[in-house]
Amino acid sequence: MDDDITYMRMALEEAKTAMARDEVPIGAVLVHCETGEIVSKNGNRTRELYDPSAHAEILVIREGCAHDEAQRIPDYDLYVTLEPCAMCAGAISFARIRRLVIGAQDPKGGGILHGGQFFEQKTCHHRPVVISGVLEEACGQILKDFFKAKRKTL
Amino acid sequence: MDDDITYMRMALEEAKTAMARDEVPIGAVLVHCETGEIVSKNGNRTRELYDPSAHAEILVIREGCAHDEAQRIPDYDLYVTLEPCAMCAGAISFARIRRLVIGAQDPKGGGILHGGQFFEQKTCHHRPVVISGVLEEACGQILKDFFKAKRKTL
Numbered sequence: 050m051d052d053d054i055t056y057m058r059m060a061l062e063e064a065k066t067a068m069a070r071d072e073v074p075i076g077a078v079l080v081h082c083e084t085g086e087i088v089s090k091n092g093n094r095t096r097e098l099y100d101p102s103a104h105a106e107i108l109v110i111r112e113g114c115a116h117d118e119a120q121r122i123p124d125y126d127l128y129v130t131l132e133p134c135a136m137c138a139g140a141i142s143f144a145r146i147r148r149l150v151i152g153a154q155d156p157k158g159g160g161i162l163h164g165g166q167f168f169e170q171k172t173c174h175h176r177p178v179v180i181s182g183v184l185e186e187a188c189g190q191i192l193k194d195f196f197k198a199k200r201k202t203l
Numbered sequence: 204m205d206d207d208i209t210y211m212r213m214a215l216e217e218a219k220t221a222m223a224r225d226e227v228p229i230g231a232v233l234v235h236c237e238t239g240e241i242v243s244k245n246g247n248r249t250r251e252l253y254d255p256s257a258h259a260e261i262l263v264i265r266e267g268c269a270h271d272e273a274q275r276i277p278d279y280d281l282y283v284t285l286e287p288c289a290m291c292a293g294a295i296s297f298a299r300i301r302r303l304v305i306g307a308q309d310p311k312g313g314g315i316l317h318g319g320q321f322f323e324q325k326t327c328h329h330r331p332v333v334i335s336g337v338l339e340e341a342c343g344q345i346l347k348d349f350f351k352a353k354r355k356t357l
Contacts, residue, residue: 099268100210100259101297108239114253121255135314136297136320143255157326159292166320166328167289172318173310 053150056080056125056128058182058191059153063105064130067092068114075127075190076178077105079113079122081178082147087124105129106137110144121145130188132181135160138167152188210282211338213244214306217259218284218345221246228345231259231283233267233276234353236301237346242279244266259283260291263297275299282306284342286335289314292321296329306342311317 058079063076072093079089089112094103106129113122125150132155133141140148151161160167161179168176207313210232226247233243248257260283267276276289281301285307295303305315312331314321315333322330 068328095274095297099214099272100265101268102256102265102294107256111254111256114255118253120253122247129242134293135319135324136288136293136325137290138289139258139293139314143249158220158328159326160289160319160321164324165289165321167319170289170318172289172313174312 053128053180055185056126056148057130057152057188059087059149060105060128060130061184061187061191063090063092064188067094067105068191070094073095073160074195075105075129075131077127079109080126080128082124082126085200090142102136104134105139106133109144110140111188114144123147123202126150127177128183130184131155131192132159132163134158135165135167139188140202141177141197142167142173144149145175146177148178150183151191152183153185154181206239207282207334207337210241210280211284211304211306211342213241213344214259214282214284215338215341215345217244217246218342221248221259222253222345222349224248226250227280228283228349229259229283231263231281233263234282236278241263242270256289256290258291260287264294265298268298279303280304281331282337284338285346286313286315286317288312289319289321295331295347296321296327297331299329300331302332302334304337305333305337306337308348 064074068074089109128153218228224226243263283305
């Protein structure tokens with residue numbers, strides 16, 4: 050659990066960096082489950098890259114897979130500040146991520162605990178261990194602050 | 204409908220090219236709804252790129268968005284030989300694709316007509332027009348042939 054908090058703090062730092070880039074402040078960290086090596090960390094970059102798939106989770110999975118030269122990376126754990134969407138849930142499953150640690154839940158757009166709950170479907174062929182609620186308040190607050198500021202500028 | 208068949212034939216050609224690369228034979232074509240310009244066409248490249256997100260649909264959406272320098276491309280229609288999975292359903296929605304034309308259905312891994320049926324969820328904030336069954340038999344047969352040949356080599 051101490052490790053979970055440590056890695057989630059790093060993911061939260063990535064979320065803050067994303068906010069500074071005017072991206073939705075969500076961060077992710079990909080960690081080797083045995084060595085603790087951080088193979089990738091990133092925040093959302095959909096604006097910067099003109100890429101709607103450039104969520105933090107997809108970016109770290111892509112970097113982790115490239116690092117291992119593999120489509121499947123079952124020895125990695127993924128830390129993400131917000132509950133992944135359906136798109137990222139699919140990518141997490143395809144990559145065979147071992148353990149998914151979530152900060153805040155996302156009732157409006159989440160695809161793990163909400164919506165289609167991808168990991169509960171028969172069409173899902175790998176379900177990671179899922180932990181939710183690590184640094185939940187801080188991970189949710191940064192998003193609230195971001196959207197509150199956005200609304201003010203409208 | 205004639206146009207749908209024309210574009211699906213192109214997607215099927217991409218699936219065939221994918222098979223020649225030993226990738227799962229699924230192809231996609233992204234077409235501007237007014238000009239008919241094909242801004243991108245591709246097949247699966249998950250093996251080649253060591254990227255579990257490199258489904259045909261994601262590749263053409265990323266290329267189309269890069270082409271338009273936009274996260275959202277509401278003037279494009281997507282043709283794909285197999286029903287998209289949950290991951291691609293999410294990307295299609297985020298990209299605001301206008302119309303999704305599907306070849307064969309995918310009961311085992313589809314995320315539009317099967318599984319979490321993402322477009323039917325409250326967590327889905329854009330649903331394209333969906334057409335299914337264009338060149339259905341040919342689009343399904345190439346996958347059957349691919350996996351039959353794979354099983355023989357096991």
